[in-house]
Amino acid sequence: MQLTRRAKGLLITLTGVSLLIPDALSIRLAGLDSWNVVFWRSLLGGLVVMLVVLVTRRHEGPLKALRLSRLGLLLVALICTANIGFVMAMHHTKAANVLIVLALSPMFSALFDRLLFQLRLATRTWLAILSCLIGVTILVIDGLGGGTHLGNLIALGTAMLMGLEFSLMGQVQQRQIWPALSLAYLLSAAIAALMVSSITLEGANIPIVMAMGLLIVPFSFMLICLGPGYIPAPEVAIMLLLETVMGPLLVWWVLGEDPGRYALLGGAIVVTTLICHAITDLMQDRRERRAALKKGSAG
Incomplete structure (x- = not known):
């Protein structure tokens, strides 16, 4: 059966998000500080992409294959x-604060x-955004509060950048998405290299770092960035919030770190919302296809 455009988008995005779920665990197991994590995941991920x-695109030549428009450069x-902003926010405020603010990115x-x-969003998607925001709030409620105003403001700015980033991805030519992603990662790595005293992997869990940089990061975001x-x-x-829920739960399962008493409830709300929203979307898509077929046959 041939997939509709919407079904294909949901499948591509869900696959990318699923590949990203081990990311939080790999960061914990890598044994590196924040900026070294940024450097290695960005450098390796950028090179892979x-x-x-x-x-x-080997038949086009490197220059043509990596060519970007002005919108593509803005996306870079x-x-x-946003990549750097996330690290800075985590450095200046509590992780729970960062997660709840980043949950505003769909809005x-x-x-x-x-x-x-001038694109309108369906009412059901606005309701899904609100439901997911409530779910993420419950998920991290035990850790909310504290931190610094600077960290919270950086997190808010990062959420806005992510929102603009996803919107722009829907407007940029798809052939520019992966080159922009690659150059953005390499630029992040260059900036991170200036922030650390050493970029060696001494004391690091090298297999985990390699898996994170060569597999998890590049292939998950290559798919996610095609979604818009x-x-x-x-x-x-919204679908990216699935990683926000499942990532900490995977850390809990592997490392035994309890994410809090509200984690399961908040996670259940987010996952249920995403499932219901996807099913509703597919049902709406099917109704529209049937209506188009009837109209075509009647004509």
Whole structure:
């Protein structure tokens, strides 16, 4: 059976998010400080994505394969800045504060879609955004509070950048997405290299670092970043919250670190919302296809 455009977008995004779920665990097991994590995951991930682009477009030549428009260059800046902003926010405030603020990114994406590109979002998606926000709040409620105003502001700015980033991905030519992702990662690695005293892997769990940089990061985000080309950007941002829920639960299962008494309840709300929203979307898509077929046969 041939997949519709919406079904294809949901499948691509869900696959990418599923590949990203071990990311939080790999960061914990890597044995590196924050900036070294940024350096190695960005450097390795950027090189892998670039290699994929150059191999799949080898008949075009490197310059043409990696060519970006002005919007593509803006996307590079957004991805790089959001990547660095996340690390800075985690450094200056509590992780729970960062997670709850970043859960606002689907809302920012919807606002940017409306303000910049005159795209309307279905009411059911707004309800899903609100439900997921409530779920993430419950998930991290034990750790909320404290931190610094600076850290909270950086997290808010990062959420806005992520929202704009996803919205822009829906407007940029798909062939520019992976080159932009690659260059953004390499730029992040260059910035991180300036922030650390040493970039050696001494004392690190090298197999975990390699798995994170060569597999988890590049292939998950290559798929996730294709999502806005098929489905509305806010829906992609919502689905990314699945990693926010499942990542800490995987850490709990492997390392025995209890994420808090509300984690299961908050996680259940987010997962149930995502499932219901996806099913509703697919049912709506099927109704629209049937209506189009009837109209075509009647004509």
